[in-house]
Amino acid sequence: MRSVYDSTQVRAAEARLKEFTAPGELMQRAAYGLANECLNELHSRRGGVYGARAALLVGPGGNGGDALYSGVWLLRRGIAVHALLVGVKSYPGAREAFVRAGGTVGAISDADAATAVSRADLVIDGIAGLGSSRSVELPDSVAEAIATTDALVCAVDLPSGVNGDTGQAYDGAIHADMTATFGAWKPAQVLAPARRLCGDVRFVDIGLGPHLTDPRIDVLDYADIAAIWPGPSYDSHKYSTGVVGVIAGSAQYPGAAVMCVGGAIRSKPGMVRYVGAPDAIERIVAAWPAAVGATSIDDAGRTNAWVIGPGMGTDDAARSVVRSSLSLDVPVIYDADALTILSGDVDRLRERQAPTVLTPHSGEFARLFGEVGDDPVESVKAATRRTGCVVLLKGPSTIVAAPGGRVLVNETGSSKLATAGTGDVLSGIIGAALAAGLPAQIAAAAGAYVHGALADQHDGPLIAPDLIDELPAFMARLQA
Ligand SMILES: NC(=O)C1=CN([C@@H]2O[C@H](COP(=O)(O)OP(=O)(O)OC[C@H]3O[C@@H](n4cnc5c(N)ncnc54)[C@H](OP(=O)(O)O)[C@@H]3O)[C@@H](O)[C@H]2O)[C@@H](O)CC1
Numbered sequence: 467m468r469s470v471y472d473s474t475q476v477r478a479a480e481a482r483l484k485e486f487t488a489p490g491e492l493m494q495r496a497a498y499g500l501a502n503e504c505l506n507e508l509h510s511r512r513g514g515v516y517g518a519r520a521a522l523l524v525g526p527g528g529n530g531g532d533a534l535y536s537g538v539w540l541l542r543r544g545i546a547v548h549a550l551l552v553g554v555k556s557y558p559g560a561r562e563a564f565v566r567a568g569g570t571v572g573a574i575s576d577a578d579a580a581t582a583v584s585r586a587d588l589v590i591d592g593i594a595g596l597g598s599s600r601s602v603e604l605p606d607s608v609a610e611a612i613a614t615t616d617a618l619v620c621a622v623d624l625p626s627g628v629n630g631d632t633g634q635a636y637d638g639a640i641h642a643d644m645t646a647t648f649g650a651w652k653p654a655q656v657l658a659p660a661r662r663l664c665g666d667v668r669f670v671d672i673g674l675g676p677h678l679t680d681p682r683i684d685v686l687d688y689a690d691i692a693a694i695w696p697g698p699s700y701d702s703h704k705y706s707t708g709v710v711g712v713i714a715g716s717a718q719y720p721g722a723a724v725m726c727v728g729g730a731i732r733s734k735p736g737m738v739r740y741v742g743a744p745d746a747i748e749r750i751v752a753a754w755p756a757a758v759g760a761t762s763i764d765d766a767g768r769t770n771a772w773v774i775g776p777g778m779g780t781d782d783a784a785r786s787v788v789r790s791s792l793s794l795d796v797p798v799i800y801d802a803d804a805l806t807i808l809s810g811d812v813d814r815l816r817e818r819q820a821p822t823v824l825t826p827h828s829g830e831f832a833r834l835f836g837e838v839g840d841d842p843v844e845s846v847k848a849a850t851r852r853t854g855c856v857v858l859l860k861g862p863s864t865i866v867a868a869p870g871g872r873v874l875v876n877e878t879g880s881s882k883l884a885t886a887g888t889g890d891v892l893s894g895i896i897g898a899a900l901a902a903g904l905p906a907q908i909a910a911a912a913g914a915y916v917h918g919a920l921a922d923q924h925d926g927p928l929i930a931p932d933l934i935d936e937l938p939a940f941m942a943r944l945q946a
């Protein structure tokens with residue numbers, strides 16, 4: 467698990483650590499770590515560093531200070547380093563130290579600034595980090611040189627022009643190949659759209675760890691999923707590993723039910739029950755002979771969790787099923803059409819006594835709760851406070867919040883998943899995890915991890931049934 471801290475937490479930890487360190491010590495640790503990351507990467511790209519050229523983009527604050535002091539280390543390794551000041555100010559003492567070590571300094575508005583960038587093998591973006599709060603305005607020629615260079619572009623702490631806490635990217639934000647993050651992972655390094663601008667994130671330990679508590683976000687990794695994903699034990703039987711009920715599909719969208727049941731059945735619960743009309747049951751059993759059919763929830767028998775919604779339509783019958791499901795005393799995940807049905811009735815979700823998971827994409831989220839704002843984590847947390855439900859917001863970075871709990875962000879998957887039916891598979895996987903007894907937020911986040919990882923391991927273009935085909939091998943590896 468990777469813990470992520472916002473700028474207020476990082477600054478507070480920095481202030482506490484400063485009580486035990488000499489003045490300037492933390493910046494020196496950061497600058498040395500930054501220089502090392504750049505040198506290692508440059509070495510692997512060019513086969514050496516001596517004789518390389520570097521351009522530093524230097525802002526007025528601590529971020530620019532880091533860039534200048536890292537320049538001192540680069541100079542000591544035989545790299546020619548030119549600093550371009552963005553604005554008139556620079557971090558006290560850093561410019562002088564850089565010049566003493568042999569660095570040269572110009573302004574970003576100099577006629578030859580773009581040439582310095584395009585000739586460089588390494589560009590260090592130290593315009594702004596934690597203090598980055600607005601668009602980056604560079605001369606057009608410099609912006610163009612940064613955008614088109616083959617050089618290694620390394621962001622100091624965060625790419626300039628991204629909001630470190632929300633993941634928002636302002637106009638002109640720098641697109642880095644690599645980001646050296648100091649002391650903690652920051653929200654923008656795991657949240658879209660900023661995450662993409664960070665490139666490869668390298669952690670530089672400056673000793674903040676013991677002073678950081680209560681992360682804003684956690685990111686689950688493979689080891690976490692392997693540890694928590696429920697597997698059968700030697701005395702398991704079909705009821706002990708969880709029974710999933712699925713209400714999905716309609717005459718218009720029969721495939722949604724097949725995808726959803728497939729996602730559930732291949733995630734290895736003990737049993738999957740499908741509830742629908744007789745012809746729909748026939749279709750499901752033809753596709754998944756191990757599934758068990760019933761024509762109503764009441765006739766379905768013992769079930770540990772329900773998946774309700776994919777492709778079920780929004781007609782009166784569907785509305786009545788969703789309304790009556792609110793009183794089910796086992797966990798329920800509402801997806802797709804069920805979310806549309808609930809959008810006029812969000813506050814009724816508070817009636818639910820058992821855990822509930824909502825899995826909207828941004829359009830469904832807007833219908834339920836209003837548009838996702840500039841701070842998507844806050845928007846999702848507000849939705850959980852309003853409904854008492856676990857809310858999983860699908861998107862380039864999936865955000866999963868629970869009432870009173872910590873926020874989880876999933877990093878697996880890609881735009882490959884933007885294809886019909888993949889969401890139905892996801893809800894089936896989450897349903898299986900819920901039925902097996904995982905706490906609702908963990909079930910949702912672990913389901914999102916598995917779903918994304920299936921897409922990542924699939925070669926070539928992807929359609930929803932490919933995810934189901936990838937599931938058995940993935941589960942086998944996970945439980946090995
Ligand atoms: N915390 C830690 O543990 C450690 C922190 N360290 C380092 O310090 C950094 C934080 O330093 P910081 O507080 O001085 O803020 P920083 O990011 O340099 O911004 C400064 C000013 O830049 C400006 N500015 C903003 N956006 C801009 C834009 N788009 N284009 C142009 N200018 C822009 C804006 O000033 P304004 O122009 O608005 O007056 C803003 O106030 C941190 O990220 C890390 O690198 C390490 O050294 C040691 C450990």
Ligand SMILES: [K+]
Pocket residue numbers: 529591592593594595621622623624625626
């Ligand atoms: K930066």
